[in-house]
Amino acid sequence: MVSAASSLTDAFGDIEQAFEAANPGVDILLNMAGSSLLREQILGGAPVDVFASANPMVMQTVIDAGLADGSATFAGNRLQIGVPVGNPANVAGIEDFADETLLIGLCAEVVPCGALARDILLEAGIEPAIDTSEPDVRSLLTKLEAGELDAGIVYVTDVIASEEVIGIEIPDALDPVTEYLIAVVADAPNPTGAGDFVAFVLSPEGRQILTAHGFTAP
Amino acid sequence: MTRRRRNPLGVVILAAIGLTFFALPLVGLLTRAPWSDVPDLLTSDIVLDALRLSLISSLIATALSALFGIPLALMLARAEFPGRSVLRSLVLLPLVLPPVVAGTALLFTLGRRGVIGEPLNEATGLVLPFSIWGVVIAATLVAMPFLVITVESAVRNLDPKFEGAATTLGAGRWEVLRRVTLPMIGPSLAAGLLLTWARAFGEFGATITFAGNLQGRTQTLPLAVFVALEQDRDTAVAISLVMVVISLGVLVLLRDRWWRAR
Amino acid sequence: MTGLKADLGVSRGEFVVGVAFSIEPGQTVALLGPNGAGKTTTLEALTGLARLDSGRIELDGETLDEPNRDLFVPPEHRHIGVVFQDHVLFPHLSAVDNVAFGLRSRGSGKQAARKRAGEWLDRLGVGSLADRKPADISGGEAQRVALARALVSEPGLLLLDEPLSALDASTRVDLRRLLADHLSEFSGPSLLITHDPAEAFLLADQIHVIEDGAITQTGSADDIRLSPSTKYAADLAGLNLFEGSTSGGTVTIRGHQLRAADTSTTGPVLVTIHPRAISIHRSRPEGSPRNTWETTVLRIEHYGDRVRLQLGVPLAVTAEITPGSEQALELKEGTPVWISIKATEIDISSQ
Numbered sequence: 001m002v003s004a005a006s007s008l009t010d011a012f013g014d015i016e017q018a019f020e021a022a023n024p025g026v027d028i029l030l031n032m033a034g035s036s037l038l039r040e041q042i043l044g045g046a047p048v049d050v051f052a053s054a055n056p057m058v059m060q061t062v063i064d065a066g067l068a069d070g071s072a073t074f075a076g077n078r079l080q081i082g083v084p085v086g087n088p089a090n091v092a093g094i095e096d097f098a099d100e101t102l103l104i105g106l107c108a109e110v111v112p113c114g115a116l117a118r119d120i121l122l123e124a125g126i127e128p129a130i131d132t133s134e135p136d137v138r139s140l141l142t143k144l145e146a147g148e149l150d151a152g153i154v155y156v157t158d159v160i161a162s163e164e165v166i167g168i169e170i171p172d173a174l175d176p177v178t179e180y181l182i183a184v185v186a187d188a189p190n191p192t193g194a195g196d197f198v199a200f201v202l203s204p205e206g207r208q209i210l211t212a213h214g215f216t217a218p
Numbered sequence: 219m220t221r222r223r224r225n226p227l228g229v230v231i232l233a234a235i236g237l238t239f240f241a242l243p244l245v246g247l248l249t250r251a252p253w254s255d256v257p258d259l260l261t262s263d264i265v266l267d268a269l270r271l272s273l274i275s276s277l278i279a280t281a282l283s284a285l286f287g288i289p290l291a292l293m294l295a296r297a298e299f300p301g302r303s304v305l306r307s308l309v310l311l312p313l314v315l316p317p318v319v320a321g322t323a324l325l326f327t328l329g330r331r332g333v334i335g336e337p338l339n340e341a342t343g344l345v346l347p348f349s350i351w352g353v354v355i356a357a358t359l360v361a362m363p364f365l366v367i368t369v370e371s372a373v374r375n376l377d378p379k380f381e382g383a384a385t386t387l388g389a390g391r392w393e394v395l396r397r398v399t400l401p402m403i404g405p406s407l408a409a410g411l412l413l414t415w416a417r418a419f420g421e422f423g424a425t426i427t428f429a430g431n432l433q434g435r436t437q438t439l440p441l442a443v444f445v446a447l448e449q450d451r452d453t454a455v456a457i458s459l460v461m462v463v464i465s466l467g468v469l470v471l472l473r474d475r476w477w478r479a480r
Numbered sequence: 481m482t483g484l485k486a487d488l489g490v491s492r493g494e495f496v497v498g499v500a501f502s503i504e505p506g507q508t509v510a511l512l513g514p515n516g517a518g519k520t521t522t523l524e525a526l527t528g529l530a531r532l533d534s535g536r537i538e539l540d541g542e543t544l545d546e547p548n549r550d551l552f553v554p555p556e557h558r559h560i561g562v563v564f565q566d567h568v569l570f571p572h573l574s575a576v577d578n579v580a581f582g583l584r585s586r587g588s589g590k591q592a593a594r595k596r597a598g599e600w601l602d603r604l605g606v607g608s609l610a611d612r613k614p615a616d617i618s619g620g621e622a623q624r625v626a627l628a629r630a631l632v633s634e635p636g637l638l639l640l641d642e643p644l645s646a647l648d649a650s651t652r653v654d655l656r657r658l659l660a661d662h663l664s665e666f667s668g669p670s671l672l673i674t675h676d677p678a679e680a681f682l683l684a685d686q687i688h689v690i691e692d693g694a695i696t697q698t699g700s701a702d703d704i705r706l707s708p709s710t711k712y713a714a715d716l717a718g719l720n721l722f723e724g725s726t727s728g729g730t731v732t733i734r735g736h737q738l739r740a741a742d743t744s745t746t747g748p749v750l751v752t753i754h755p756r757a758i759s760i761h762r763s764r765p766e767g768s769p770r771n772t773w774e775t776t777v778l779r780i781e782h783y784g785d786r787v788r789l790q791l792g793v794p795l796a797v798t799a800e801i802t803p804g805s806e807q808a809l810e811l812k813e814g815t816p817v818w819i820s821i822k823a824t825e826i827d828i829s830s831q
Contacts, residue, residue, distance in 0.1 A: 132430025387582035
């Protein structure tokens with residue numbers, strides 16, 4: 001079982017297919033959710049083989065708890081402002097996040113996407129008028145796609161994956177980047193398989209799939 | 219004198235296992251609780267906001283369920299019209315649907331770009347998601363079927379001769395309803411309201427999908443637990459305890475009054 | 481006050497009820513018939529819980545239902561008091577609130593209604609039960625409360641639907657007496673619907689026998705007893721049900737005296753004599769049997785293998801014999817005969 005941050009959903013779906021094609025007889029179970037919830041599950045003793053986190057601090061907690069020996073950075077991501085296609089609310093940039101009349105969503109603070117977004121806003125000196133804190137980036141994306149929200153902060157990979165959301169750049173000065181780490185979980189039910197999977201993700205083939213989805217190389 | 223009826227041993231054993239099934243999660247919660255920190259945790263803003271929202275929204279949802287559910291139940295029980303069984307299935311649908319599905323349906327109907335939500339927004343500027351009304355609507359949708367099913371069953375079992383007698387005594391239709399029908403289904407109605415309130419109070423999937431999650435505006439107790447679970451487990455346990463205490467309290471308070479058989 | 485004029489036509493699928501009758505103010509009329517005869521339908525039509533298909537109902541000059549002219553007064557606006565078979569008291573209300581219900585529906589204030597209700601409960605002997613719920617009182621007491629509930633708003637018509645059927649024998653006797661008193665006091669028309677001939681014979685001034693949705697005979701108890709026009713009526717008549725009084729075993733019915741085996745009962749009684757307990761002779765019987773007298777065969781009727789003899793003065797009883805006996809005795813209408821009845825066959829019960 002591979003627990004991976006929900007922003008990795010599409011990329012890891014392709015990786016799963018590629019891995020299973022190359023290793024017949026192995027069945028990957030993908031468990032996608034917010035990184036912090038996945039961490040809780042692992043700390044609670046869930047039978048996870050591999051953990052892919054969108055937040056270095058989340059991974060560190062797992063390592064500190066003795067549930068992983070070490071980790072490797074395997075991809076990078078960037079945050080963007082996501083708006084419904086056509087930008088109906090005419091969102092220009094990060095300053096609009098203070099606009100009370102707009103419906104604005106962020107990921108929940110506990111999720112890497114949400115923590116990072118709040119850091120960015122803090123850095124920019126903006127007091128956001130948030131209307132909802134979604135439990136993971138995918139549900140935030142769904143609401144943007146449906147046009148129920150005017151703007152949100154999501155990953156560029158999500159924007160690429162979605163046809164109904166377009167992205168607006170966040171200035172580099174605000175440091176909207178994040179790293180993804182992957183590790184084999186201690187007491188994994190299938191340690192060999194786990195190791196193989198991690199190796200695959202770090203391999204050129206895995207990297208190619210990730211960049212195809214918009215992730216940056218580590 | 220009530221005669222004690224003895225159950226076969228197998229029944230007793232299975233019942234005991236069933237009881238354990240109910241008791242264990244509670245025991246787990248109680249042992250994990252950070253008892254010394256609980257008072258502080260419970261008076262934090264997050265918990266108080268969530269408690270306020272949960273109580274207000276669940277009570278309004280229950281009231282709305284009664285306002286629309288009782289007439290609906292009466293129609294389903296008494297009136298003959300084509301498509302009645304289809305209507306009943308429709309009303310009971312939220313009982314079997316996963317709440318997230320209900321929430322998604324609400325989003326696409328009453329959301330800002332929804333089938334009804336869009337014209338509503340354009341006409342009145344009203345936005346239902348991300349507001350307490352979103353919470354209320356989500357809770358009402360999933361909880362009202364409980365009230366309808368309870369009241370419909372009670373009304374069906376009512377012997378029409380009492381309402382007939384009331385009519386001959388001079389009571390008009392509304393008066394018969396108020397002074398005979400509703401009082402006579404009183405215990406069932408109360409049980410239904412309790413069930414409805416409990417469902418509304420514990421509603422999660424539809425709420426988070428339709429109303430979103432924002433402290434002080436839409437973050438009810440169940441949502442607060444979910445979020446707290448990922449960052450601060452102690453708070454999560456504390457909130458869970460609050461919900462258990464409130465629910466148990468209500469059940470115990472009303473048990474004797476309404477479930478005593480007539 | 482002109483009383484009730486009812487001309488009812490109601491169809492329930494294949495079953496059609498067509499009856500017509502009228503009741504004067506102060507008069508008590510009984511609708512007597514077996515189950516399924518149309519009594520319930522008649523009740524529902526009069527209360528307004530069912531609509532007429534044809535005909536007309538008029539009470540004290542007001543038309544309550546007339547399909548031809550599209551007139552229909554809904555039940556809540558008819559001023560009719562109903563006593564139901566199993567009282568149908570509201571289980572969630574106390575006795576006094578049950579009785580006050582109709583008053584409050586018609587506009588009385590709570591206190592005034594409860595006061596009047598309390599007075600009526602006293603009048604019917606159940607004042608002490610005012611605050612009890614129906615589940616906590618006996619059947620007979622409940623029926624008294626039901627009567628109070630029907631009478632308290634001074635209705636224009638009183639309907640009694642099998643009011644005594646659900647009660648046990650001794651309660652029935654008490655309540656029958658009570659009903660008799662209140663029926664005679666009540667100034668409006670009263671309709672008693674029943675399948676019990678004793679009720680009809682004892683409480684009503686006039687009886688309509690109803691069978692299969694139609695009235696087959698109308699008259700007083702005696703009329704039906706003497707000249708029953710259908711088999712059902714004859715069966716009723718054949719019960720030989722009489723009112724009389726007894727003392728020390730001597731039963732007096734309309735001046736005629738009989739010896740009964742029961743010597744302990746005293747006072748007014750209901751007397752029943754089974755038709756087969758009456759033996760017929762062409763000449764005075766030998767020995768000295770009690771209860772022997774000479775009379776005439778008024779009428780002979782044949783029902784399959786049963787022969788019914790209607791006998792005349794001094795006491796018009798119905799006897800039942802076999803066709804063989806009829807032949808052996810050479811009986812014809814007008815034949816003088818002697819009859820004898822054993823004392824043990826004279827059945828008496830206190831009224």
